[in-house]
Amino acid sequence: xxxxxxxxxxxxxxxxxxxxxxxxxxxxxxxxxxxxxxxxxxxxxxxxxxxxxxxxxxxxxxxxxxxxxxxxxxxxxxxxxxxxxxxxxxxxxxxxxxxxxxxxxxxxxxxxxxxxxxxxxxxxxxxxxxxxxxxxxxxxxxxxxxxxxxxxxxxxxxxxxxxxxxxxxxxxxxxxxxxxxxxxxxxxxxxxxxxxxxxxxxxxxxxxxxxxxxxxxxxxxxxxxxxxxxxxxxxxxxxxxxxxxxxxxxxxxxxxxxxxxxxxxxxxxxxxxxxxxxxxxxxxxxxxxxxxxxxxxxxxxxx
Numbered sequence: 277x278x279x280x281x282x283x284x285x286x287x288x289x290x291x292x293x294x295x296x297x298x299x300x301x302x303x304x305x306x307x308x309x310x311x312x313x314x315x316x317x318x319x320x321x322x323x324x325x326x327x328x329x330x331x332x333x334x335x336x337x338x339x340x341x342x343x344x345x346x347x348x349x350x351x352x353x354x355x356x357x358x359x360x361x362x363x364x365x366x367x368x369x370x371x372x373x374x375x376x377x378x379x380x381x382x383x384x385x386x387x388x389x390x391x392x393x394x395x396x397x398x399x400x401x402x403x404x405x406x407x408x409x410x411x412x413x414x415x416x417x418x419x420x421x422x423x424x425x426x427x428x429x430x431x432x433x434x435x436x437x438x439x440x441x442x443x444x445x446x447x448x449x450x451x452x453x454x455x456x457x458x459x460x461x462x463x464x465x466x467x468x469x470x471x472x473x474x475x476x477x478x479x480x481x482x483x484x485x486x487x488x489x490x491x492x493x494x495x496x497x498x499x500x501x502x503x504x505x506x507x508x509x510x511x512x513x514x515x516x517x518x519x520x521x522x523x524x525x526x527x528x529x530x531x532x533x534x535x536x537x538x539x540x541x542x543x544x545x546x547x548x549x550x551x552x553x554x555x556x557x558x559x560x561x562x563x564x565x566x567x568x569x570x571x572x573x574x575x576x577x578x579x
Contacts, residue, residue, distance in 0.1 A: 305319060305320060306320070309340060309343075312343075312347075314344045314347050314349050314352075315344075317340045317341070317343045317344035317347075317349075317352070318340070318341065318344040318349055318351060318352045318355075320336075320340040321336075321337045321338075321339075321340035321341030321344060321352060321355060322337070322341070322351075322355060324336045324337035324340065325337035325341070325355060325358075325359070325364070333365075334359065334364045334365025334366070335365050335366075337355075337359065337364075337365070338356065338359050338364075338365065338366070341355050341356045341359070342356060345376060345379075348383075350379075350380045350383035350384070350385045350388070351380070351385065353376045353377075353379045353380035353383075353385075353388070354376070354377065354380040354385050354387055354388040354391075356372075356376040357372075357373045357374075357375075357376040357377040357380065357388065357391060358373075358391075360372040360373035360376065361373035361377075361391070361395075361400075361401075370395070370400040370401030371401045371402075372401075373391075373395070373400075373401055374392070374395050374400070374401030374402050375401075377391045377392040377395065378392055381412060381415075386416045386419055386421045386424070387416075387421075389412045389413075389415050389416040389421075389424065390412070390413065390416045390421060390423050390424040390427065392412050393408075393409045393410075393411075393412035393413040393416070393424065393427065394409070394427065396408040396409035396412065397409035397427070397431075397436070397437075406431070406436045406437030407437045408437075409431065409436075409437055410428065410431055410436075410437040410438050412424075413427050413428040413431065414428060417448065420455075422451075422452040422455040422456075422457040422460060423452070423457060423459075425448045425449070425451050425452035425455075425457075425460070426448070426449055426452035426453075426457055426459055426460035426463060428448050429444075429445045429446070429447070429448030429449035429451075429452065429460075429463070430445065430449070430463065431445070432444045432445030432448065433445035433446070433449075433467075433472060433473065442472065442473025442474070443473065445473065446464075446467060446472075446473055446474065449463050449464050449467065450464060453484065453487075456491070458487075458488045458491040458492075458493035458496070459488075459493065461484045461485075461487045461488035461491075461493070461496070462484070462485065462488040462493055462495055462496045462499075464480075464484045465480075465481045465482070465483075465484035465485040465488060465496065465499070466481070466499075468480040468481035468484065469481035478509040481509075482500075482503070482509065482510060485499055485500050485503075486500065489520065489523070492523070492527065494523075494524040494527040494528075494529040494532070495524075495529070497520045497521075497523045497524040497529070497532070498520070498521065498524040498529055498531060498532045498535075500516075500520045501516075501517045501518075501519075501520035501521040501524065501532065501535065502517070502535075504516040504517040504520065505517035505521075505535070505544075513545075514539070514544045514545030514546075515545045515546075516545075517535075517539070517544075517545055518536070518539055518544075518545035518546055520532075521535050521536045521539065522536060525556065525559070528559075528563055529563075530560050530563035530564055530565035530568075531560070531565060533556050533557075533559045533560035533563060533565065533568065534556070534557065534560035534565045534567050534568040534571070536556040537553045537554070537555075537556035537557040537560060537568060537571065538553070538571075539553075540552040540553035540556060541553035541571075541575065550577045550578040550579075551577065551578075551579065553575075553577065554572070554575075554577045556568075557569075557571045557572050557575070558572065
């Protein structure tokens with residue numbers, strides 16, 4: 277989830293930069309916005325959403341973006357969806373997010389098409405509809421949007437909303453990975469590791485896990501850590517495992533936090549530190565990792 281919030285905020289910055297070459301807020305911009313100028317309203321909203329050149333203010337961002345969105349501006353509608361879906365400055369409201377993403381997607385905005393597809397796939401703000409998810413992913417994927425290509429590829433891999441087609445799914449994910457999308461790189465690594473729709477290829481699996489991990493994709497960092505910890509297809513190296521677990525845990529990866537607790541508890545790749553182990557178990561438990569909650573109950577920690 278944290279990864280997708282980062283995507284949403286990056287999209288906000290993209291929108292802001294794309295229609296505002298100057299990051300400096302001006303009185304003239306406010307005057308134009310107050311007279312109903314859609315471009316000015318959108319600029320102000322995006323600027324306040326991203327914090328570009330001004331103090332970040334989600335409430336003001338929502339106010340200006342809504343005014344532009346209600347006048348039919350696709351980018352403003354998309355950014356309004358971002359605000360509601362992620363609860364920026366307010367409670368999460370998936371129904372409002374769905375409404376604005378749909379309006380924006382219908383005008384052809386790539387990001388909104390992909391976000392709308394995900395809402396149909398997951399049943400957020402609407403009922404689950406895999407066929408609609410495939411339709412919207414396809415529209416964005418056909419225009420080379422890597423996030424949509426990866427998601428559509430996974431739909432084909434599992435046969436969700438379309439007949440299962442490993443070859444087509446792998447090709448779509450491979451195309452998204454070639455564009456550097458870290459989740460696609462991770463999925464491609466998993467496919468190669470487990471031979472999904474083809475042969476097992478651990479060399480490529482490890483290569484793609486590394487490429488994804490380099491972009492701070494937590495699941496890839498966690499998988500590399502486990503491979504190094506257990507010495508599976510790579511040299512056993514507890515210190516490397518500790519490094520990768522630490523990187524993933526810093527992004528609130530629950531299982532990585534638990535494994536770090538175990539490493540600090542037993543002194544694997546690091547000097548044993550009971551208090552640090554307890555801290556990581558607490559963090560992992562708070563993140564929903566039941567093994568960590570059990571460890572807290574069954575372990576005696578020294579100060």
